[in-house]
Amino acid sequence: MKTLKILVVDDEPAIRQIMASVIAREGHDVSVAEDGTSALEQLTANEYDVVFSDVRMPDFTGIELLKRAKAANVEAQFIIMTAFASVNTAIEAMRNGAFDYLTKPLRPEDVTHRINQIADFIGLKSENKVLRGLVMGIGDRQCAMPSESMAKVDRLIQKVAKTDSTVLITGESGTGKGVTAKTIHQNSLRATGTFIPVNCGAIPEHLMESELFGHTKGAFTGATKAKKGLFEEADGGTIFLDEIGELPxxxxxxxxxxxxxxxxxxxxxERFIDIDARIVSATNCDLQQMVKDNKFREDLYFRLNIFNIDLPSLKDRKDDIKILIDFFVKREGKKLGLTQHFDIEAEALELLENYQYPGNIRELENIIARALILADDDIIRTTDLPNQMLDQSKPTISGDKTLREQVRDFEMQIIKQAIADSNDDRRVAAEKLGLGLSSLYRKLDE
Structure with missing residues (x-):
């Protein structure tokens, strides 16, 4: 059961103490408040799952506390406690959004029963939220891709997600292996469980075993208390082992x-602990070559690679770039607190669509974020893009085109750049290039 954060509100110290003891014994986090005012301060400053509140308190009633909490968008479930039970009290409490009510004197079994009911209710709400997100396609980490290569990846994800098979995700750095792993989890029967990402290359080797599997108190110098490992934390959910090739x-x-x-x-x-966690791993290394070089165990490779999803590089999925650009402009703008609409000038868009992206999707994401920060007048221009993009756009000799065609392409790049530098004023651009305006138009129409 999930550990709940619970607030007990009662003006009688003995009631607060008994309730706190019962709740803590069930393994939940508990806080107390002596009146409605202090309770409301705690509720607005912290997130609670459950509130047990007395009806009669010195400043205002528990039902008034419930109303004020709801008005402040507090999402905690309320249990109203009263020694003056009546049908009217119950009806008023439920009408104002209480989960239930209890009559004093309280019995510990009634308190724990209500807590268990609320825990189940919260779990169902979380599950429904996940399911709605999957049905509606909600999420700010991904968007639909039109390319055939990514359509194939999507089909593989949908096939394997509903199983408990181990999955090995391969691909160059920045191709979206982490997002793919999270998508598998979100589409699985474990979606309401925990998703634990682990970067095997970022954990110091001498700490990796205790991080993954946990340790007992006194297991080594500095182990002052027992600690659960990440596999235990992922019990009932999914553990994602990124950069699995770095595992000693x-x-x-x-x-x-x-x-x-x-x-x-x-x-x-000396004791083994049963765990129920799905394992998804990822690498940008050639594990088969590492097996040949005796750097990776062959038996482990075959157990991890039961189902492989290989992600294509961004340069091989040109059809997706424009959609990704639009997606990142909106998402990165939101993250940066930029609420306005941004446009991209034609020359800049052409550079973005034709760049090779050695860093793949992650590089595109960073380029867009940088451009949004630099953009003047809410327009992304070539001057807002990094130098490596401009350098790559320089003309290269092509064996597929005649000299005249290559000269023409180079000339067109110069003209377009001059127009962009002149804020789309073609008369100014023509003057800069030493051309008549009619000559500039003629070259654009050729």
């Missing part, structure tokens, strides 16, 4: 045991 050989053996036995053993413990 001695830990590859232990990961193989987890895959085969569904168990982990914390550092310093």
């Amino acid at each position: 050989l001695h830990l590859q053996v232990k990961l193989l045991h987890v895959l085969e036995e569904k168990q982990v053993r914390p550092v310093g413990s």
Whole structure:
């Protein structure tokens, strides 16, 4: 069961103490307040799942607290407690949005029963939110792609998501392996469980075993208390092992045991712990070559690679670039607090669409974020793009075109740049280029 954050509001110290003891014994976080005013301050400053509130308090009633909390957009579920139970009290409490009510003297089993009911209710709300998001396609981390290569990837995701198969995601750096892993989780039967991303290349080797599998108190110097490992944290959900090729050989053996036995053993413990976590891994390395070089275990490779999703590089999916540009302009603008609409000049859009993107989607995302910050008059221009894009746009010798055609392409780039630098004033651009206005138009029409 999820650990809930619970607030007890009562003007009697003994009631607060007893309630706090019962709730803490069930493993939940509990706070107390002596009246409505202090309770409302806590509710607006912190997030709570449940509020147990007395009806009669020195400043205002529990039902008034409920009304004020709802008006302040507090989402906690209220249980109203009263020693003066009546049908009218119950009706008023429920009418104003209370989850339920209890009569004093309280019985511990009634308190725990209501908490369990609310925990189930919160779980259902979370599950419904996930399902609505999947049905409606809601999410700011991804968007639909028109390219055939990504349509194939989407089909593979939909096929494997509903299973519990291990998945190995491969592809160049920046192609979206993390987003793909999260999408698999969100479309799976584990969607309401935890998604735990782990960067195997970012954890120091001497800490990796305890991070993954946990440790007991005193297992090593500095282990002052027992700690759950990331596999335990992912129980019931999905653990995503990014950069799996960076995993040391001695830990590859232990990961193989987890895959085969569904168990982990914390550092310093003699006891194995059963875990139920789906494993999705990713790499930009050639694991098959690493197996040949004895840098990666062959048996582990085959267990991880039951189902492979290989992500294409961005330069091989040109059909997706324009949609990604529009998507990142909106999303990055929102993240930067820029609410206005941005336009992209034609020359800048051409550069964005034809750039090779060695850093793939991540590089495009960063380029757009930078351009939004630099853009004047809410227009992204070539001057807002990084130098490497401008350098790549310089003309190159092509064996597929005649000299005249290549000269013509180079000339057109110069003309378009001059027009962009002149704020689309073609008369000014013609003067800069030493051309008559009619000559400029003629060259544009050729």
